[in-house]
Amino acid sequence: MKKVLVTGGAGFVGSFLCDRLIDEGHEVIAIDNFFTGNKANLRQLQNNPNFELMRHDIVEPVLLEVDWIFNLACPASPVHYQYDPIKTAKTNVIGTLNMLGLAMRVNARILQASTSEVYGNPQVHPQPEGYFGHVNPIGLRSCYDEGKRVAETLTMDYHRQNQVDAKIVRIFNTYGPRMHPEDGRVVSNFIVAALKGEPVTIHGDGMQSRSFCYVTELVDALYRMMETDNYIGPVNTGNPDEFTMIELAEKVLEMTNSSSKLVKVQARPDDPERRRPDITLAKKRLGWEPKIKLEEGLKPTIDYFDDLLKRS
Numbered sequence: 001m002k003k004v005l006v007t008g009g010a011g012f013v014g015s016f017l018c019d020r021l022i023d024e025g026h027e028v029i030a031i032d033n034f035f036t037g038n039k040a041n042l043r044q045l046q047n048n049p050n051f052e053l054m055r056h057d058i059v060e061p062v063l064l065e066v067d068w069i070f071n072l073a074c075p076a077s078p079v080h081y082q083y084d085p086i087k088t089a090k091t092n093v094i095g096t097l098n099m100l101g102l103a104m105r106v107n108a109r110i111l112q113a114s115t116s117e118v119y120g121n122p123q124v125h126p127q128p129e130g131y132f133g134h135v136n137p138i139g140l141r142s143c144y145d146e147g148k149r150v151a152e153t154l155t156m157d158y159h160r161q162n163q164v165d166a167k168i169v170r171i172f173n174t175y176g177p178r179m180h181p182e183d184g185r186v187v188s189n190f191i192v193a194a195l196k197g198e199p200v201t202i203h204g205d206g207m208q209s210r211s212f213c214y215v216t217e218l219v220d221a222l223y224r225m226m227e228t229d230n231y232i233g234p235v236n237t238g239n240p241d242e243f244t245m246i247e248l249a250e251k252v253l254e255m256t257n258s259s260s261k262l263v264k265v266q267a268r269p270d271d272p273e274r275r276r277p278d279i280t281l282a283k284k285r286l287g288w289e290p291k292i293k294l295e296e297g298l299k300p301t302i303d304y305f306d307d308l309l310k311r312s
C-alpha cells in the first residue's frame, strides 16, 4: 500500500485515477484548486477512509509525506488553458517545480502528466517519442504546449541533477464520462450539442484529425508506468485509431439519433492538423495497448451526458 498524491485529482482524468488507486488498495490524497475540476467527480470516494481531498493550488508549495506523486494539475481544454494563460504557464512551471521539489524532499516517485501537445503541429506522423515537435513559442496555445515542454525539461533535470525518481507520460486526447459539459473539448462539445439538438460546431474544414483514448484505459497506462521500475520515459499513451472531426461528428450524430446540423466555424489558431500516437514503446515497456474502440467508449460517455442533461 502506497501513500499517493494526485494533483488535479478533482478533474476528469484525476478523478478516474483516484478511483483506480483506491481500488488497488492505496491511500490517496487529491489536491485541486477547483478551476476546472469539481468535488462531484469524487463523490464516490467522499466517505472512503483511505481518501482525502484538499483545496490547494500547486503554484504554492505543499509538504506531504507521500510515496508516489501523479502531477496532473493543469487545465487541459484549450478554452480553459487560454482563459488565463499566465496562470497556465505558472501551473506548468512553478507548480511542476514545487512537485519535483516535494518528490526530492520526501524521496517520492513522481509521474509528470505531459501531452501530445509537445509535438505541436507535427510534421512527423504518427508521432514517436523521439520526435522533438513543431511548436509555436508565441501563440495562443504556447502557455500550455511550451509550459508542458518546460515541465518535461524540469522533470529530466531533477532526475539528472538530484536523482529524483521521475517519469514522463505524453497523454494523447482522452475522453469519457465526467468531462465537464462546458469543458470545450471536442468530444463533450459534440455530444452535448447533439443531445440538445443544437448545431455541432466544426472548427475549420473538419479534416483535422485526432486519436481518442477512453479514460479508464489511459488511467491503466498511468498506473502501469508508475509501477514500472527504472523507466523514465517519455512514453506516449493514446489510442492510435485516428478520426477526422467530421467523422467524429457524424458518429456522434448517429449514436445520439440527433438531427443537429454540422456548422463550420472559424478554425482555431495553431490548431494541429493531425495527431496519432506511435505506441510501440508503451506496448514494449508497459505491456499496454488500448482495446476500447471509439464507438464502444462513446456509448457510456453519451449516456453520462444524457443523464446529466436530464437532471439539470
Ligand code: NAD
Pocket: 007, 008, 009, 010, 011, 012, 013, 014, 031, 032, 033, 034, 035, 036, 037, 038, 056, 057, 058, 059, 071, 072, 073, 074, 075, 076, 077, 091, 095, 113, 114, 115, 116, 170, 171, 172, 173, 174, 175
Ligand atoms: P481537467 O481540466 O479536467 O483537470 C485538471 C485538474 O487540475 C482540474 O481539477 C483543475 O481544477 C486542476 N488544476 C488546474 N490548475 C491547478 C493548480 N494550479 N493547482 C491545483 N489544481 C489545479 O483536465 P484532464 O483532462 O483531467 O487533464 C489532466 C492532466 O492530463 C492535465 O495535466 C493535462 O494536461 C493532461 N492531459 C490530458 C489530456 C486529455 O485529453 N484529457 C491530454 C493530454 C494531457
Ligand code: UDP
Pocket: 077, 078, 173, 184, 185, 186, 187, 189, 190, 201, 202, 203, 204, 208, 210, 245, 268, 271, 272
Ligand atoms: N473542435 C471542433 N469543434 C469543437 C471543439 C473542438 O471542431 O466544438 C476541434 C478543434 O479545433 C481541434 C479538435 O476538435 O481540431 C480537438 O479539439 P480539443 O479542444 O478537443 O483538443 P486539442 O486536441 O485541440 O487540444
